[in-house]
Structures are given as structure tokens and as C-alpha cells.
Amino acid sequence: MNGFPFDTIGFDLDGTLVDTAPDLGRAVNHALARIGRAPVSADVTRELIGGGTRAMLTRALERTGGMVGEEEFAGLYEELIGCYERHTSEGSEPYPGCLAALDALTARGCKLAVVTNKMEYLARKLLDELQMTDRFACILGGDTLGPGRAKPAPDMIEAALERSGGTRFAMVGDSSFDVRAAKAAGAPCVVLSVGYHDAPPETLGADALIDHYDELVGVLERL
Structure with a gap:
């Protein structure tokens, strides 16, 4: 891991990885x-x-x-x-700097996971069409684990960590669902300020707030 503090990074999908x-x-x-x-x-x-x-x-x-x-x-x-x-991906695209940040994390030895409340088959369809699927060790949707186990429950984060074979997890998201799930799982959470927020992003209780993916690797190194 070359001293990087996390071996597994989980990402929300809508409003975090992709502007859908x-x-x-x-x-x-x-x-x-x-x-x-x-x-x-x-x-x-x-x-x-x-x-x-x-x-x-x-x-x-x-x-x-x-x-x-x-x-x-x-x-x-x-x-x-x-x-x-x-029309899953006609107008959707990854946020600026997203793909470069994912590649930078992979180069540091991190496994990447998608942790979204979107149904798994729709998440996979979107990622397939955007040619992003291969970047992720696992993709979990809101229905993957069954009723009551989607975010803000910690179950999806725990499953992503297990399926990725990691021990040190950080979450990247845009809403209280992401922050609460991370806190419940005992993991830090970074919030993207340009995503889809259910409250002002600075009030969500994230461990860090970023405006652009260019900031992500540095912020994770400091957490």
C-alpha cells in the first residue's frame, strides 16, 4: 500500500461518481x-x-x-x-477528474467499490455503458443485500470491504445516506460538494468536503 491509509475506497454512484x-x-x-x-x-x-x-x-x-x-x-x-x-446514460457522465482520481487510487494499491442505493442491475448497466465497470472490485446496489440493508445502514460498506478483501475503508459520497452509513461502519467519509445533497454539504458531518476530484487523493492521505 506504500503507506496509503486506506486499502478500500467506496463510492456512491449518482451525484458522486456520475452526474446522472x-x-x-x-x-x-x-x-x-x-x-x-x-x-x-x-x-x-x-x-x-x-x-x-x-x-x-x-x-x-x-x-x-x-x-x-x-x-x-x-x-x-x-x-x-x-x-x-x-435512456440510462444518454446525458450522464463522470464528474470532472473522477476517472483520473480512480486511476490514481488504483495505482496506490486501493481496491475500489461502488456502494449505491440504486438497484444493482441499473448501477451495472450505467457503469457498463460508461465503460467504468472494470475499475471496481465490487458493485453493490440498494437491493443487493436484501431489505433494510441499504444506506444509511452500515451493511453495504461492510460487505464491500469483505468482498474487496480489504481492512481499511473510506467512503466518498454526496448525501447524509453516505455519511451516516460510513459513521455506522466506523469509516471516514468524504463528501463531494457538487453532488446531490439532502442538506447543505457542510452540515452533513463528513470528515472532509471537496469541490473537485483533483483534491480526493490528497484528502484521503491526510485522513
């Missing part, structure tokens, strides 16, 4: 249009993301006129997923 708001926003607005709701803006979409696709749709409905019944919600959810499956 354009494609998620398209899918949300597709579902809203099915019930005559007005579309949400790109800025609002960024406020809706976090905690998984069902949570995102719930917030969108609450913001545009209120929640619907269970059966109607199930139908809208299928519409959203179908649209997202058709």
Missing part, C-alpha cells in the same frame, strides 16, 4: 406526464435524488401535487424504470 441528473430527470418527468403533472426542472431533479428510485419518485410526486395511491404509484414506478432503462 439529466437521465433521471427525463425518467421522472416521463412518469409525471402519465398523470398530467408538470415536469420538474433540472435543479429540482437534483434535490429529488437520493435513497433510491422509489424515494426519488415519492419526492417528485410530493413536489408536484401530492402522493398517489399504492396501485397508481406502482404503475408510475414501472413507467419511470422503463424510461430509465431505455
Whole structure:
């Protein structure tokens, strides 16, 4: 490890590794249009993301006129997923400096993991289409371990560490889900200030806050 303090680095996906708001926003607005709701803006979409696709749709409905019944919600959810499956990566791209930072961490001997509340098959589809999959030792989605084990529970971090064969873990994310999961697992967390936040990033309780991926390796070295 050449003295690097962590052997495994976990990354959230939406709003951390990849700016996915354009494609998620398209899918949300597709579902809203099915019930005559007005579309949400790109800025609002960024406020809706976090905690998984069902949570995102719930917030969108609450913001545009209120929640619907269970059966109607199930139908809208299928519409959203179908649209997202058709347009998973058309407007999505890694954040500036992300790929270089991942390569720099790999060069230091770190194993990389994706720890996202997005469903695993959608996470893999996105990463495959962006040709990023091979950079990661493991990819865990919100449904990988079963109900109740997604972030902010520590289970996914613990599983990522085990599957990567490491002992010293740090988390990189953008929301309270990431910070709380890391704290529950006894790991430090770095928050990316340009991601999708459910509270002002400086209030999330992260061990460090960065504005650009160029800062990540240095910050991890100092944690």
C-alpha cells in the first residue's frame, strides 16, 4: 500500500461518481406526464435524488401535487424504470477528474467499490455503458443485500470491504445516506460538494468536503 491509509475506497454512484441528473430527470418527468403533472426542472431533479428510485419518485410526486395511491404509484414506478432503462446514460457522465482520481487510487494499491442505493442491475448497466465497470472490485446496489440493508445502514460498506478483501475503508459520497452509513461502519467519509445533497454539504458531518476530484487523493492521505 506504500503507506496509503486506506486499502478500500467506496463510492456512491449518482451525484458522486456520475452526474446522472439529466437521465433521471427525463425518467421522472416521463412518469409525471402519465398523470398530467408538470415536469420538474433540472435543479429540482437534483434535490429529488437520493435513497433510491422509489424515494426519488415519492419526492417528485410530493413536489408536484401530492402522493398517489399504492396501485397508481406502482404503475408510475414501472413507467419511470422503463424510461430509465431505455435512456440510462444518454446525458450522464463522470464528474470532472473522477476517472483520473480512480486511476490514481488504483495505482496506490486501493481496491475500489461502488456502494449505491440504486438497484444493482441499473448501477451495472450505467457503469457498463460508461465503460467504468472494470475499475471496481465490487458493485453493490440498494437491493443487493436484501431489505433494510441499504444506506444509511452500515451493511453495504461492510460487505464491500469483505468482498474487496480489504481492512481499511473510506467512503466518498454526496448525501447524509453516505455519511451516516460510513459513521455506522466506523469509516471516514468524504463528501463531494457538487453532488446531490439532502442538506447543505457542510452540515452533513463528513470528515472532509471537496469541490473537485483533483483534491480526493490528497484528502484521503491526510485522513
